[in-house]
Amino acid sequence: MTLPITSIGLLDADQVKSVLGAAVLAPSTHNTQPWRFRCGPAGLELHADPDRALPVADADQRELLLSCGAALFNLRTAIQALGAHPATTLFPRRDDPTLLALVRPFGARRPDPRAVELADAIPRRHTNRTPFEAGVIPPSVVAELRHAAEVEQAWLPRLDAKQLEGLRELVHKAHHVQLGNPAFLAEWQYWTARTPDTRDGVPEYAAGAMPSNNGGWVLRDFGARPRGRTDHSEPLVVVIGSFDDGPADRVRAGQAMQRVLLTATAAGLDASFISQPVEVPAIRAELRQLLGGGLWPQIVLRLGRGAPVPWTPRRSLDDVLLATA
Ligand SMILES: Cc1cc2nc3c(=O)[nH]c(=O)nc-3n(C[C@H](O)[C@H](O)[C@H](O)COP(=O)(O)O)c2cc1C
Numbered sequence: 001m002t003l004p005i006t007s008i009g010l011l012d013a014d015q016v017k018s019v020l021g022a023a024v025l026a027p028s029t030h031n032t033q034p035w036r037f038r039c040g041p042a043g044l045e046l047h048a049d050p051d052r053a054l055p056v057a058d059a060d061q062r063e064l065l066l067s068c069g070a071a072l073f074n075l076r077t078a079i080q081a082l083g084a085h086p087a088t089t090l091f092p093r094r095d096d097p098t099l100l101a102l103v104r105p106f107g108a109r110r111p112d113p114r115a116v117e118l119a120d121a122i123p124r125r126h127t128n129r130t131p132f133e134a135g136v137i138p139p140s141v142v143a144e145l146r147h148a149a150e151v152e153q154a155w156l157p158r159l160d161a162k163q164l165e166g167l168r169e170l171v172h173k174a175h176h177v178q179l180g181n182p183a184f185l186a187e188w189q190y191w192t193a194r195t196p197d198t199r200d201g202v203p204e205y206a207a208g209a210m211p212s213n214n215g216g217w218v219l220r221d222f223g224a225r226p227r228g229r230t231d232h233s234e235p236l237v238v239v240i241g242s243f244d245d246g247p248a249d250r251v252r253a254g255q256a257m258q259r260v261l262l263t264a265t266a267a268g269l270d271a272s273f274i275s276q277p278v279e280v281p282a283i284r285a286e287l288r289q290l291l292g293g294g295l296w297p298q299i300v301l302r303l304g305r306g307a308p309v310p311w312t313p314r315r316s317l318d319d320v321l322l323a324t325a
Helices: 014-021 060-083 113-121 140-153 161-179 180-193 246-264 283-290
Strands: 035-040 045-049 085-090 099-106 236-242 270-273 296-304
Touching: 014 035, 014 045, 014 060, 035 060, 035 085, 060 085, 060 099, 060 113, 060 246, 060 296, 085 161, 085 246, 113 246, 140 236, 140 246, 161 180, 161 236, 161 283, 161 296, 246 270, 283 296
Parallel strands: none
Antiparallel strands: 035 045, 045 099, 085 099, 236 296, 270 296
16 A cells, blocks of 8 residues: 655655655664654654564664664754754653654755755665775764764763773674574574565675674674675774663664764765674673763764675665554
8 A cells, every 4th residue: 555645844745755765764773674654744753663673682672763763863864954944852742652753844944054965975875894994084084973973962982992992802792692692593584584575684785795804893794705805904983872771862872873874974984883782781781881881882883984885675665654643
């Protein structure tokens, strides 16, 4: 069934379709795409889709909220790039915890050039798991990434050499905990061994050739591809943390993650995720201590410059639209 996409406030139906199209390009754990949208008279609603949760890798649905937060950031940015203000309320109805946000496009104004730049980066951002070139990311770009996290009420701390070494060890430890868990592997297998016509999950071609060294950072191996050239590059590894760890903090952290990722894309950088240490609760607690005990670590990213990678598929808008209530 095809659901009608209606005009909302300032936006005509085609513009609503284009901002929803931008929203669904957000990253999501194992490409589960755990979101749904409703075009209502009050605005655009973003709903979590608990049927697309990952009970093993993401038992408390923290990453599900991060993924939806990323979709929300894309939606807000695409609306801003059209010259409207996306007035956003998180969890607008107390009796409905799966309604994550209501976004009402208001007031015509000149599109914000920064929003246009970030909106242009939405379709160019892809998780890039290939080896990254050696080379230092300029401090001005790192400062931009830090600022991007702060604008969305999160934090990207400076990590000293000792903390980086500690993080590398936690990644190793968490990676092995996950590989030793048959339930994790079964869930992983379900979302990665997809048929070619499936429009969710991580296809093998998205893996690219894995880095052989990667500065000692262990990545999840999404394909049985041979290792890439021996690389001795040291990617920039960053942690994004939040100041609290409730559902709204997690949705905010997802928006911060996506602003950081799009800022990186706009600056010509590639990124991939190193989520093992934030997915194993005991190791996430260790990482929190490693960061000083104040921040809640939400996401670990690896940044640098890699080889071009193909698109990972998305479901169609018809698959993610809810009928108007
Ligand atoms: C919260 C979160 C955690 C993720 N963790 C990992 C990870 O640990 N390893 C990895 O290779 N990709 C990870 N991903 C990337 C997803 O697999 C990717 O976003 C998805 O396959 C869609 O592909 P795209 O990002 O290229 O659009 C993560 C994504 C999100 C949003």
